[in-house]
Amino acid sequence: MTTTPEHGARGAAHRYRIALIPGDGIGREVIPPATAVLDAVGRRHGVTFAYDGFDWSCERYAAEGSMMPADGLDRIRRHDAILLGAVGWQGVPDHVSLWQLLIPIRREFAQYVNLRPITVFEGVPGPLRAARPGDTDGGVDLVVVRENSEGEYSEVGGRFGRGTAGELALQEAVFTRAGVSRIADYAFDLATRRRGHVTSATKSNGIVHTMPFWDEVVASRAEAFPGVRWRSEHIDALAAKVVLDPSSFDVIVASNLMGDILSDLAAAVAGSIGIAPSGNLNPEREYPSMFEPVHGSAPDIAGKGVANPLGAIWSAGLMLTHLGHPEAGDEVLAAIRDTVRSGKTLTRDLGGTAGTDELTRAVLERLS
Structure with missing residues (x-):
């Protein structure tokens, strides 16, 4: 793992190297909100992130015949965590995208716990x-x-x-x-x-x-x-x-x-699978754990700017907790709760009209 503690203005600081796999469809749209939230809450807690992007996806499969390169697992083995958007697209069977990307990562890195917190948020019908x-x-x-x-x-x-x-x-x-x-x-x-x-x-x-x-x-x-x-x-x-x-x-x-x-x-x-997060955990932290929203790639709304980013943002909060920063993770969840409770900036799946960027800005305002 590449965690490096440093001394900062607020005491002990930490740097983490995160592997980003946006994947397909709305996965590419919800990863930037998640990293924006990580950076915002990180500034409050002396935590910084370096991101390495990987184009592993069904699009790559269609072009090159594989979801990721042969040495893909070695490329991300030394990262502190993995943040995944979504995988799946028309023309590529689901068992291909699953068994050529997600399952190899989960099993090679002993991510034997799939953690799925579920809660009702005030303001979500x-x-x-x-x-x-x-x-x-x-x-x-x-x-x-x-x-x-x-x-x-x-x-x-x-x-x-x-x-x-x-x-x-x-x-x-x-x-x-x-x-x-x-x-x-x-x-x-x-x-x-x-x-x-x-x-x-x-x-x-x-x-x-x-x-x-x-x-x-x-x-x-x-x-x-x-x-x-x-x-x-x-x-x-x-x-x-x-x-x-x-x-x-x-x-x-x-x-x-x-x-x-x-x-x-x-x-x-x-109330909405668009909010649901997940963590694929290696509790011993011998290998990187992977965090992802569970909503899928949603081809029907991909590219329209209306995807709900909260599942990815909450997954980033789970990642913070796993990396040893539970207070930061709690702040992310609190910001989600406050944003949804206000009812002012909600995406369509939550009964509102806001787009991805608007909802992201509303969460970031509560972390500033």
Whole structure:
């Protein structure tokens, strides 16, 4: 890692080298707001950033036949963090963009935690009338901790007899004791710093090998956290409860596929996937972690200047916290809350008419 502490006017200062992968569509439009916010809040906390841009994208794939160069991972291995915009475009199958860029980064850099905080913001019209803002008593404020490196998203399997009447597709889920243990430990430890409750997603009544194994390992890891309450919920019932009573959840820990689905469901419950952030974390910081909004490349609005930058901005806030500056990360989230609460400068997905630049300026004003 390249973090270099220096002495500045406000005491110890830090410099970080960030790899920027804007990607496709609105990813290119939301990364500049995120870096502008990083620079603004960094000035308040003695933190500076150097940015290296990489053109890895579906456009690159169409032109050169690969999402990134053969030595791409080595080019970003020494960065302190990675900030990604979005990946995906017409004409390039989603499994290509995922398996040639995102998954290699996540697995090569042991980013085994996918962190997805979900909250209701005052001023965001959501689908649930009873869902209260997360910064109020009884409000919706939860985190989905998704296992990010194994589980259902394995490469084990194949297709046989292609094009024949007997064609067969086989996909194996791979769960290891080490993988389940470390994601469970992360979730329980996180709960000790929140409201002290973990819900483990399972389907052990129908998936007879991997899910009972998941349950057993999670239960064994829970013993190390006696101050944390926890329960196991079958994924179908859990999905219903996230909709019916989202404020009852604190930390949800789930396998790769279940966490993927649950986190998008929870973001929709909060009112807009355009706000939702994520972090692909290597908690030990042996490798760079990657931060990205979850809204996708949105080809239908790309280039129109109307994309919501808050998901990317909040992801940058998560990055600050991960790098050791939680107060700076909290300021970013507070600026988002204040901006949305005012209702004066909102993008279309939030019920307003503002463009990307206008909403970004409104956030920056609250950080000045």
